[in-house]
Amino acid sequence: MTTIRRKFAWGAPPTGKMQSTWARCVITVLRVVAFSRPRVAALFLALASVATPTTAGAQWSRVYDTFYFPASHNWAFRNTYPQADRLFNAFDYGHAILYETLWRNPNGSVQRLEGREYDYITRTLLVRPPRVPLEEMAIEPNYSRLAPEAKAMFEWAHILHRQAYDVLADPGIDDRERDDRMREILAYYRGRRDLRLSEKPKTMALMQEQPYSLAFRRGYPKFNGLIWAYHWLQVGLYEPLLVATEPSARRAGIVAAIARFQQMLVSAPDHTPYVMPMTAAVAPAFAARYPEFAIIFDNLHSLHDVISDVLANPSVPRDRKRAEILRAVSRYRDDTTEVMTVDGWKRMSAMMGIENQGGAAVGFLPALPTPTVARGAVMQHDANGNMVGGDHAAHQASPARPSADAHAGHAMPGAAQDPDTAAVLRTLNAFHAALVAGDSLAALDFLDDSVEIVEGGTRQTKVEYRSGHLRADMNFAKAVPRVRGPVHVRVQGDVAWVTSTSTATGSYNGRQVNSRGGELAVLQRRSGTWRIVAVHW
Amino acid sequence: MQCPRWSATWRAHAAILCTAIAVPGMASAQTDYYNLDAGRPLRVEDALVIERHAFEWQVAPLRFSGARGRKTAFAVEPELAWGIMPRMQLEVGVPLRREGEGRSALGAAGVDVSLLYALNAETLSWPGLALSVGAVAPAGPFGPERMLVTVGGIATRTTSAGRVHVNAHVTPGATSRDASDDASRWRVGVAADRTFAVQSTLLGADVVAEQPLGASRVQWSAALGMRRQVGPRSAVDVGVGRRLGAQGEWFVTAGSALSFGLFHRGLR
Numbered sequence: 001m002t003t004i005r006r007k008f009a010w011g012a013p014p015t016g017k018m019q020s021t022w023a024r025c026v027i028t029v030l031r032v033v034a035f036s037r038p039r040v041a042a043l044f045l046a047l048a049s050v051a052t053p054t055t056a057g058a059q060w061s062r063v064y065d066t067f068y069f070p071a072s073h074n075w076a077f078r079n080t081y082p083q084a085d086r087l088f089n090a091f092d093y094g095h096a097i098l099y100e101t102l103w104r105n106p107n108g109s110v111q112r113l114e115g116r117e118y119d120y121i122t123r124t125l126l127v128r129p130p131r132v133p134l135e136e137m138a139i140e141p142n143y144s145r146l147a148p149e150a151k152a153m154f155e156w157a158h159i160l161h162r163q164a165y166d167v168l169a170d171p172g173i174d175d176r177e178r179d180d181r182m183r184e185i186l187a188y189y190r191g192r193r194d195l196r197l198s199e200k201p202k203t204m205a206l207m208q209e210q211p212y213s214l215a216f217r218r219g220y221p222k223f224n225g226l227i228w229a230y231h232w233l234q235v236g237l238y239e240p241l242l243v244a245t246e247p248s249a250r251r252a253g254i255v256a257a258i259a260r261f262q263q264m265l266v267s268a269p270d271h272t273p274y275v276m277p278m279t280a281a282v283a284p285a286f287a288a289r290y291p292e293f294a295i296i297f298d299n300l301h302s303l304h305d306v307i308s309d310v311l312a313n314p315s316v317p318r319d320r321k322r323a324e325i326l327r328a329v330s331r332y333r334d335d336t337t338e339v340m341t342v343d344g345w346k347r348m349s350a351m352m353g354i355e356n357q358g359g360a361a362v363g364f365l366p367a368l369p370t371p372t373v374a375r376g377a378v379m380q381h382d383a384n385g386n387m388v389g390g391d392h393a394a395h396q397a398s399p400a401r402p403s404a405d406a407h408a409g410h411a412m413p414g415a416a417q418d419p420d421t422a423a424v425l426r427t428l429n430a431f432h433a434a435l436v437a438g439d440s441l442a443a444l445d446f447l448d449d450s451v452e453i454v455e456g457g458t459r460q461t462k463v464e465y466r467s468g469h470l471r472a473d474m475n476f477a478k479a480v481p482r483v484r485g486p487v488h489v490r491v492q493g494d495v496a497w498v499t500s501t502s503t504a505t506g507s508y509n510g511r512q513v514n515s516r517g518g519e520l521a522v523l524q525r526r527s528g529t530w531r532i533v534a535v536h537w
Numbered sequence: 538m539q540c541p542r543w544s545a546t547w548r549a550h551a552a553i554l555c556t557a558i559a560v561p562g563m564a565s566a567q568t569d570y571y572n573l574d575a576g577r578p579l580r581v582e583d584a585l586v587i588e589r590h591a592f593e594w595q596v597a598p599l600r601f602s603g604a605r606g607r608k609t610a611f612a613v614e615p616e617l618a619w620g621i622m623p624r625m626q627l628e629v630g631v632p633l634r635r636e637g638e639g640r641s642a643l644g645a646a647g648v649d650v651s652l653l654y655a656l657n658a659e660t661l662s663w664p665g666l667a668l669s670v671g672a673v674a675p676a677g678p679f680g681p682e683r684m685l686v687t688v689g690g691i692a693t694r695t696t697s698a699g700r701v702h703v704n705a706h707v708t709p710g711a712t713s714r715d716a717s718d719d720a721s722r723w724r725v726g727v728a729a730d731r732t733f734a735v736q737s738t739l740l741g742a743d744v745v746a747e748q749p750l751g752a753s754r755v756q757w758s759a760a761l762g763m764r765r766q767v768g769p770r771s772a773v774d775v776g777v778g779r780r781l782g783a784q785g786e787w788f789v790t791a792g793s794a795l796s797f798g799l800f801h802r803g804l805r
Contacts, residue, residue, distance in 0.1 A: 059660035059661055059662040059663060060657055060660065060662075060663055061657055061658040061660050061663075062624070062656075062657055062658065063658045064586075064588075064589060064623045064624045064655070064658065065588040065589065066588055066589040066590060067588040067589060067590040067591035067620060067798050068798060069798075070590075070797070070798035070799060075769065078769065093734070093735065104697065125735070130735055130736075130737065131768075132737050132766045132767075132768060132769055133769060134734055134735065134737065135570075135571040135732065135734055135737065135766075137571065137695070138571060138732035138734035139734045141695045141696065141697055142661070142697060144659075144695075145659050145660050145661045145695060146660075146661055148658040148659070148660060152658075322661075
């Protein structure tokens with residue numbers, strides 16, 4: 001009994017009135033019922049440890065789940081296209097492990113997500129995807145408890161996704177009935193007013209111009225590319241289901257879209273989408289016929305990115321993350337915040353460039369399209385979808401609004417770059433990604449044999465760099481996330497020079513790092529391939 | 538669809554099952570294996586309720602039990618759960634038991650009706666909490682002589698390593714005259730489970746202490762179990778347990794759950 005009392009005394013002290021009341025009840029029960037029977041007392045002690053709130057009762061949530069809309073088309077997609085359906089089961093894992101890792105392991109999440117988890121997903125899970133939908137609570141137990149409302153919203157929208165596939169995949173539904181069924185499942189979705197996303201298109205400001213914005217895409221380029229590739233396929237599959245009239249053509253279209261998705265992952269993040277895929281661009285026929293669905297899905301995918309940014313950005317304190325997530329969620333649910341016109345949304349989707357979004361979902365060429373912007377580029381637009389920024393409209397990439405976040409607000413190269421500029425940036429970005437990943441062979445592969453590296457007052461050859469400072473650079477790049485500022489590229493013939501600034505914030509070897517730096521890289525085209533011939537840090 | 542031929546009771550269950558399988562418009566809770574039901578396979582359940590508008594049919598939930606010097610008893614405990622309101626499920630079950638030899642040895646052990654109401658969704662600060670109230674009405678040769686009402690509370694705490702559940706139930710006013718195999722004055726149980734998410738499989742164990750109506754001593758039992766999702770609408774479970782004491786009583790359970798939807802009438 002003494003032991004039990006001592007254990008109880010070790011428990012966290014009550015932090016609020018509600019908790020104190022709860023603790024008094026437990027103590028009373030223990031005294032009256034349990035202490036005379038040690039094993040029973042142990043059970044009550046377990047009850048107390050499970051049921052006692054760990055912090056003040058600010059996070060009481062009453063959100064609940066609702067069942068799938070019962071209909072004869074349920075499971076048509078799974079039965080007809082099992083390969084695609086299983087991929088979506090695997091996507092559930094990717095989304096869930098992302099949030100769980102960002103929340104649970106903020107200091108080591110870059111290495112884990114860009115390394116181990118990415119490899120597991122692309123080499124194992126997407127190769128042999130699960131047969132049944134996964135329980136996300138089991139993958140993201142901590143994130144699910146942080147924001148159960150957001151999780152429920154995503155699940156409700158994912159159910160709409162799956163039901164829409166079912167309607168479009170059901171061969172027994174004719175053209176007119178299809179529209180009726182789509183209206184029916186949309187009405188069912190709208191019925192959960194506490195979970196439904198707005199059917200008004202939202203401007204990119206919600207996603208790209210908040211204090212926490214861009215942290216995820218910049219700090220986690222591979223995983224961000226994976227998520228955007230997921231979203232490309234999730235909206236892209238509607239297109240062959242809708243435009244193909246014959247079953248064989250539909251099947252061919254589905255298979256081709258899946259193959260294109262897998263092609264994107266071969267060399268991520270170089271081949272994954274460079275900006276968020278928009279339904280109106282990737283699946284224009286679907287978006288034209290069912291614009292409400294397309295807008296909901298774009299808002300869903302945009303909100304996905306926002307929550308990633310909130311979780312990934314260290315400038316949002318941990319005790320503010322839930323509040324920021326709920327704030328973002330409410331903005332994507334209401335019909336007033338940062339709303340744009342439907343025509344503007346279509347215009348914006350087109351102006352972002354289909355080649356930057358992974359390409360069209362049907363009728364594409366064997367080769368992946370060449371992006372015309374830098375990876376993760378930010379393009380500003382007005383409520384009518386027109387790019388803004390005067391003469392440099394297409395190149396403007398910086399959030400215009402003042403930001404409280406030291407990591408936000410840096411400009412990135414904008415739209416309408418020529419292929420040479422894009423290729424130069426791809427090479428340099430891949431070099432930095434290799435450093436972050438700790439892949440020394442890949443990093444050295446981007447350096448020309450004649451490279452000169454000027455760093456810390458010394459000049460090194462490739463051989464000297466390999467045996468000298470490369471290891472330290474990789475360790476630093478892995479440990480301290482770096483946010484790049486504006487990148488300027490000049491190309492003259494076969495020579496290009498790239499200047500950029502960056503901010504590094506984190507801890508390295510036990511000391512806090514918060515520094516700004518600059519980079520000048522010179523690249524030369526040799527046999528059609530851009531290689532780094534000089535770097536100055 | 539042809540239904541199997543069997544006794545009247547079995548035919549009734551089979552008819553419902555066939556209906557459930559054949560009704561157009563069925564859909565599924567997608568991960569039933571994660572939502573623990575009492576007795577499937579552990580006696581301790583979690584604080585989750587099934588989704589609003591969902592139905593879940595416990596198909597052929599079998600239970601074998603025995604003890605030293607006693608013949609093996611067999612029971613089937615079919616049950617239908619319905620997500621009748623937000624955070625609330627209604628369950629109706631008719632446990633059937635077979636003891637001894639002969640056709641007459643098979644009979645109902647009452648009619649079980651219960652409500653489970655989840656107070657909240659689990660958050661970082663609050664565990665999932667639920668309240669339950671159930672009644673077993675007298676019916677069949679193995680049922681209680683009068684209606685027994687049980688009330689209880691359930692808590693579930695999720696961690697990275699797994700979940701812990703605590704159940705506490707009490708049957709007020711019950712006396713030893715109401716004794717039946719499942720009735721207790723009070724019952725407290727703790728369970729822990731771990732989910733293998735990609736495999737859609739859950740392993741769990743529980744320990745239960747109870748004061749049976751027909752006995753004066755506290756009785757302890759422990760069990761191990763597994764649940765697995767085998768399809769988007771179906772999950773299976775198996776479990777094995779033992780009452781801790783001189784009798785050495787053991788039990789084995791096996792069953793499956795099928796979820797489906799029949800209709801909806803708007804949402805609130």
